[in-house]
Amino acid sequence: MFKELGRFLIAFFNQLGQASGMVRSAAVWLFKGPVEVRQTMLQTTRVGVDSVAVATLTSLFTGMVLALQAGVTMRDILSEPLYIGTIVGFSLVRELGPVLTAFVIAGRAGAAGTAEIGTMKVTEQIDALHTLGTDPIRYLVIPRIAAFVIAIPVLTLFANVSGMFGGYLVSVHSLGVSSFVYIDDIKTFIKVGDLMHGFIKSIIFAFMIAVVCCYKGLNTRGGAEGVGKATTAAVVISMVLILVMDYFLTAILQAVGI
Amino acid sequence: MIQIKNLQKNFGRKHVLTGVDLTIKDGEVTTIIGGSGTGKSTLIKCIIRLIEPNDGQILVDGKDITHIKSALELAQLRRNFGYLFQEGALFDSLSVGENVTFGLKYLTDTPKNKYAAIAKDMLALVGLKDIEKLRPSELSGGMKKRVALARVLATGPKVILYDEPTSGLDPIMSEIIDELILDLKKKLGVTSVVITHDMKSAFEISDAMVMLHEGKVKLAAPREEFKKSKNPYVKQFIEGSSQGPIKMTITK
Numbered sequence: 001m002f003k004e005l006g007r008f009l010i011a012f013f014n015q016l017g018q019a020s021g022m023v024r025s026a027a028v029w030l031f032k033g034p035v036e037v038r039q040t041m042l043q044t045t046r047v048g049v050d051s052v053a054v055a056t057l058t059s060l061f062t063g064m065v066l067a068l069q070a071g072v073t074m075r076d077i078l079s080e081p082l083y084i085g086t087i088v089g090f091s092l093v094r095e096l097g098p099v100l101t102a103f104v105i106a107g108r109a110g111a112a113g114t115a116e117i118g119t120m121k122v123t124e125q126i127d128a129l130h131t132l133g134t135d136p137i138r139y140l141v142i143p144r145i146a147a148f149v150i151a152i153p154v155l156t157l158f159a160n161v162s163g164m165f166g167g168y169l170v171s172v173h174s175l176g177v178s179s180f181v182y183i184d185d186i187k188t189f190i191k192v193g194d195l196m197h198g199f200i201k202s203i204i205f206a207f208m209i210a211v212v213c214c215y216k217g218l219n220t221r222g223g224a225e226g227v228g229k230a231t232t233a234a235v236v237i238s239m240v241l242i243l244v245m246d247y248f249l250t251a252i253l254q255a256v257g258i
Numbered sequence: 259m260i261q262i263k264n265l266q267k268n269f270g271r272k273h274v275l276t277g278v279d280l281t282i283k284d285g286e287v288t289t290i291i292g293g294s295g296t297g298k299s300t301l302i303k304c305i306i307r308l309i310e311p312n313d314g315q316i317l318v319d320g321k322d323i324t325h326i327k328s329a330l331e332l333a334q335l336r337r338n339f340g341y342l343f344q345e346g347a348l349f350d351s352l353s354v355g356e357n358v359t360f361g362l363k364y365l366t367d368t369p370k371n372k373y374a375a376i377a378k379d380m381l382a383l384v385g386l387k388d389i390e391k392l393r394p395s396e397l398s399g400g401m402k403k404r405v406a407l408a409r410v411l412a413t414g415p416k417v418i419l420y421d422e423p424t425s426g427l428d429p430i431m432s433e434i435i436d437e438l439i440l441d442l443k444k445k446l447g448v449t450s451v452v453i454t455h456d457m458k459s460a461f462e463i464s465d466a467m468v469m470l471h472e473g474k475v476k477l478a479a480p481r482e483e484f485k486k487s488k489n490p491y492v493k494q495f496i497e498g499s500s501q502g503p504i505k506m507t508i509t510k
Binding site: 133 | 341
């Protein structure tokens with residue numbers, strides 16, 4: 001058992017080291033050469049624009065269910081659906097907006113990125129990049145990191161708005177809360193700091209997803225089966241990391257008062 | 259001139275190259291033959307530093323390239339080299355035209371407005387036309403390989419490393435590729451290193467031939483000398499006989 005654990009730990013730290021090495025090379029390339037503008041724009045479109053519908057839809061229903069649950073609970077406890085706007089707003093802006101958006105993008109764009117880079121790896125296209133004078137870090141990784149870091153916070157913002165709108169629909173049309181009260185609950189209690197809290201999280205999640213997905217793609221081995229394994233691993237690792245990091249980030253951000 | 263001295267490469271416990279000594283002369287076509295898994299691809303990938311050898315030296319014009327670490331030096335090395343991948347390795351996400359001109363941006367100072375004309379010329383050189391807008395997924399295996407060759411030629415390398423350039427091509431196209439390799443040698447003095455299993459093509463294009471077996475050079479000699487060699491390994495391979503010192507088995 002100790003042998004197994006040891007092997008796991010060695011593999012884990014080995015991969016962590018290699019992924020850090022990749023981030024370091026990305027930082028070096030970022031300062032050294034021109035950024036691949038076209039690739040970055042293409043990836044930002046793929047990650048961002050193409051994911052607007054799925055991100056907002058997910059969040060819309062999350063906002064709706066939050067309002068419904070909160071409304072029913074409040075009605076049971078206080079016999080009136082109070083502070084629904086605040087509950088929905090807080091939950092979305094600080095937690096669910098960033099986390100759910102990161103989940104959706106990891107499953108959609110992250111998986112696609114790993115599969116694409118993984119296929120390039122097993123068909124020698126990554127080697128071809130080297131022989132043609134560029135570097136996969138510069139040509140593939142930096143544009144993807146940039147795309148994720150640009151797109152995810154913006155999508156999170158869309159998700160927040162859409163979720164609050166979902167909460168509004170349920171509150172006003174189903175729970176009988178007046179629209180003024182719902183909006184006022186949001187405006188009175190949610191501060192810029194709360195938005196910052198979610199924004200910082202979403203940037204860190206974005207960076208993490210991009211690094212995991214690119215790393216897994218670049219280290220794909222073993223043909224089509226390998227691509228499948230790498231893609232699954234990338235999505236699973238991203239999702240677990242999002243949840244684990246979410247706790248620690250919340251703790252840190254609260255400690256510094258954001 | 260490329261001089262390879264005692265080159266060794268292991269992948270884990272698997273020793274692929276166990277001490278290769280070889281000299282590749284400028285302006286010549288050197289073909290490398292040998293059974294599958296004898297390290298031919300590994301050898302030429304070491305020359306262009308896609309693979310880092312464990313030990314030994316590769317001197318390109320007297321300079322050892324095995325220890326190059328900086329991206330700048332690697333880029334300089336690769337400026338002089340072209341590599342034709344076995345399956346072409348075209349970029350799926352780009353059109354044929356963009357594939358052919360891909361290296362121009364990174365390896366040359368060619369202005370962008372000349373890219374279209376270069377793509378057309380290079381494709382014509384390998385017998386293709388009007389396919390710039392197509393995607394690699396729309397091409398046949400043979401066409402992919404020719405587009406990949408056009409991509410190699412576009413940057414004007416001094417040394418081209420070919421990993422089985424004629425495998426998967428019909429006999430006529432194979433002949434055309436062979437003629438192209440010879441043409442590049444005659445007109446531009448390009449040095450070629452060709453991995454092949456096609457003995458007819460090897461005898462047609464080679465100035466020198468090399469037989470690799472179990473990660474070592476069994477024989478490196480000028481073509482005629484190689485043809486007449488009494489070396490049992492070489493003889494068996496040239497004749498394509500299952501009887502001889504090279505043992506290959508079908509694993510069940």
